[in-house]
Amino acid sequence: MTTLDIRALCGIARHAGREILRIAETSFAIDTKDDNSPVTIADKTADEIIRQALATLSPDIPVLSEESAQTAYDIRKTWTRYWLVDPLDGTKEFIKKNGEYTVNIALMEKNSPAFGVIHVPTKDTCYFGGASHGALRIIGTGHPTPIRTRKPAPGETVVVAASRSHPDPNLQDFLRTLPPHRLLIAGSAYKFCLLAQGDIHLYPRFNPTMEWDTAAGQAIVEGAGGVFTTPDGAPFPYNKPSLRNGPFLARA
Incomplete structure (x- = not known):
């Protein structure tokens, strides 16, 4: 390109x-x-x-x-x-x-x-x-x-993005597995931009999205040195029979 x-x-x-x-x-x-x-x-x-x-x-x-x-x-x-x-x-x-x-x-x-x-x-x-x-x-x-993603420095509070308009009941269970952290609430794919430019460290999502919600963000996060996978670390699937996404983790 x-x-x-x-x-x-x-x-x-x-x-x-x-x-x-x-x-x-x-x-x-x-x-x-x-x-x-x-x-x-x-x-x-x-x-x-x-x-x-x-x-x-x-x-x-x-x-x-x-x-x-x-x-x-x-x-x-x-x-x-x-x-x-x-x-x-x-x-x-x-x-x-x-x-x-x-x-x-x-x-x-x-x-x-x-x-x-x-x-x-x-x-x-x-x-x-x-x-x-x-x-x-x-x-x-x-x-x-x-722009580049940024991992938290030793002892730094992990900054985690969460959706403003789509409450995620499974998020609290995931947050309990993390070291000290704080939430940053934001809407839309802008959360991927915040991750790509180093303002947050992690964006977990467990409730439904669609393929067009995540594709551009995944590309940018990966270009910035980050990782975008299913929660178990597998490659995230696209062009499925159903365009509805499963859970994902985007991280520095």
């Missing part, structure tokens, strides 16, 4: 993010999807922007997005390369107007996140990277800055 491609991907995510911010200032309606999760015109508008831009950037690579019709497993199981997109991750945070929402775009290769982009609209910051690319951060139109 060339620098021009990366710049283009960040530009696509930033464009979607600017439109999300514009809609945030309007009296937008809130609808409910079949799974009882909320959806707004911001989700749908960002989805259209990203899908059209990716079709221009890479017309030969299919797109799987949360807000578009889902491709049947019999078709997508043959894909060796595809885009996995969450055009507005953290819709509940967007509705609450707390700023903790993101635009997620991942390039999947052989059912693994090879490269990811997470744009945080309210911070005008783009995080991007992958295991073979490292991880970087661009604030506004500035220059890319490398």
Whole structure:
């Protein structure tokens, strides 16, 4: 992937993010999807922007997005390369107007996140990277800055991320296995960015997510030197018959 491609991907995510911010200032309606999760015109508008831009950037690579019709497993199981997109991750945070929402775009290769982009609209910051690319951060139109995960120093309190809008009843059991720690509560895939730039040390998740919620974050965390696996240390699976995820651990 060339620098021009990366710049283009960040530009696509930033464009979607600017439109999300514009809609945030309007009296937008809130609808409910079949799974009882909320959806707004911001989700749908960002989805259209990203899908059209990716079709221009890479017309030969299919797109799987949360807000578009889902491709049947019999078709997508043959894909060796595809885009996995969450055009507005953290819709509940967007509705609450707390700023903790993101635009997620991942390039999947052989059912693994090879490269990811997470744009945080309210911070005008783009995080991007992958295991073979490292991880970087661009604030506004500035220059890319490398970022790295950071393990806790000896005796340092472990900082653990937890979801703001999705309480996890299994988290307390896991926390009891840790040394002294404190929780940092945040919404959306921004938690992966906090891990990648060394602000937190661990992000465990036991309640359900979807594949588009985690792919870009996994790529960036791995690019920043971190690890993303199932709780027992196995590789995290993608492009499953069901796109619902099981538990994961993301750590420095």
